[in-house]
Amino acid sequence: MVKLALRTGLRWKVTLAIAGVSALVAVALSLVVHNAARLSMLDNARDVVDGQVQVAQRYYESTGRLMLRAKIDDPALPRPLREAASLGQRATYLQDSGGNPQVWASVPLRNGKILSIHTRFQDRFAILDALDRALIIGSVSVVLGGCALGVLIGGQLSRRLRKAATAARKLADxxxxxxxxxxxxxxxxxxxxxxxxxxxxxxxxxxxxxxxxxxxxxxxxxxxxxxxxxxxxxxxxxxxxxxxxxxxxxxxxxxxxxxxxxxxxxxxxxxERAELQEILLGEFVQRRVGILEPRAQVTVVRDAYVSTDPRRLERILGNLLVNAVKYGKGPYEVTVEGRVVRVRDHGPGFPEELLREGPSRFRTGSEDRAGKGHGLGLTIAAGQARVLGARLTFRNADPRFGGGTGAIAVLWLPETSPTDTGTFPVIQVPD
Incomplete structure (x- = not known):
């Protein structure tokens, strides 16, 4: 089963974290403000209606007429208010169905009747809609501001870490x-x-x-x-x-x-410093391989002129061929394709340790391929390749493609001359 790993940068992780925290804080504050404002309005509405019913009571008892839309013994009067009136108490009642709340207020009269006022306060509670819109806009602004802050902070931290990683890679090289x-x-x-x-x-x-x-x-x-x-x-x-x-x-x-x-x-x-000369790579490899290992078959797919150190290039070829003959099996093949030189045998292949970590001195690898020796040949070849500014890679042939087994060493010569300490050019591997 192949596991897919999602790789994200530190900048976006910081941004998402700050945005998430900002959103939670904004939503929590918005809910608190909305509920507090609504409760305050409801309490204020109760006080207003209670004051109105008291004024209507005094006016009715003095004149016998009603005002402020007051009613006597309203049949729609809620039961809790009737019970309060039976006890001789003035009371208010809130019918809150989630929309515009309805507020009742009642007071018992001397003649045993109940005077009540009923109102909806639609215009007053419409303010909550405007408040909600303002809270939504504010919350979105806070989240966007948090994202911008996260990008800024995360970007600075990410740049510093990327520079540190680049410097660490140079140290490793x-x-x-x-x-x-x-x-x-x-x-x-x-x-x-x-x-x-x-x-x-x-x-x-x-x-x-x-x-x-x-x-x-x-x-x-x-x-x-x-x-x-x-x-x-x-x-x-x-x-x-x-x-x-x-x-x-x-x-x-x-x-x-x-x-x-x-x-x-x-x-x-x-x-070490390379003494550069302009040579025709295919012709050079054919001559040197014919001397170093006459049994090896040289194939020049495409020739190219390269600026390199012939002595060091010959040293690399010699060590690769010695390694192939000593630990591999024939036939031995050397292929030149432009600036790329491949050396292959048909033996058991390179050990897994070498493929993972590269050549290491005094490490002979597995018993099949390197049960004896000092492990210096490939180490010297890799070091000489570095001086040339080239790249030396190692892999094993895949028998599934019909080519059999074997070890394949590939030398990638650079297009430009190497620096004083040697460079490792970035080369696209052909399919």
Missing amino acids: GDSGVRVRDAIGGRVRDETDDLARAVDGMAEALQDRLEAERRVTADIAHELRTPVTGLLTAAELLPPGRPTELVRDRAQAMRTLVEDVLEVARLDGFA
């Missing part, structure tokens, strides 16, 4: 000069500022640790270079024989390992 706090800027001192300072502190600590590890690795490899070279020279002086061949083979393997470790240390220090 190896640009050690970037600082998140400088990237977000501004004079605001809030949680984003604290986060930026924490990320900067973490980046500096990691950078110091990596630099220390790189120096230790480079120093160890440099110190091993002289004795290993001496060992290899001494092995050449041994008499011919199987033991001599084994010693020479192991000494050469150790020398290769030391040279690879030194190369990785130089690449980690971002001190």
Whole structure:
């Protein structure tokens, strides 16, 4: 089952939150104001009718005539008022059916009859309609104002976080000069500022640790270079024989390992610079692959001129081919299509760890594909690609499409020359 994830920006989340709170507050206040105004009007209407019935009572008892639409023993008089009159009490009664309320007032007379006044107050309660319209307009205005405030506040916070994310990605790509706090800027001192300072502190600590590890690795490899070279020279002086061949083979393997470790240390220090030349990529790959691995089949779909460092490009091709031959199976295919070079074998494919995290030194991967070795070949290839400003990706062939299994390494060379530290161009992957 595929789960759909709705991705929304922080700006709109803040806006929706403020708008929701504004709407709740506006509705609650509107209801309170409406009910309070209505109760006040009803109480006022009761007082008005009660005053009218008292005036009508005094006028009737003095003149014997009715005024203010007063009635004697009105047959429509509500029962509660009749009961109050039987007790000799003056009373008011409200008939509220949700529309215009009707207000009654009654008073018992000396002759035992009941004088009452009945009114609707339609014009007075029409004010509530105008009040409701004003409350609705005010509520909408409050919600719109809350939305505008949410967009403003959320937009500022979102921009700061996006700048922080961009700076963090640059740090992850190896640009050690970037600082998140400088990237977000501004004079605001809030949680984003604290986060930026924490990320900067973490980046500096990691950078110091990596630099220390790189120096230790480079120093160890440099110190091993002289004795290993001496060992290899001494092995050449041994008499011919199987033991001599084994010693020479192991000494050469150790020398290769030391040279690879030194190369990785130089690449980690971002001190390498590309010596650019204009070359015809397809022709270059055909010549170099023919020397590096004659069994590999080279196909040039479309040739292109590129500005790159031939020595580093050859190093990348060599490491990819060595990896394919060592851990994969034939046939080995190298395809050139414009600025893209693909190296493929038909073995079990790259391990899942490499596909998820990329190549890592001294990690050999699964037993099927990399049960031995030091994991430096692909690490060096990725580092050299960075120096060239290129991008090196890894994937496995999908047998469902009839192409069988195998590991596929794709080198994307940039359209422009790389910067001093190497760039990772954004390249559209063809379908």
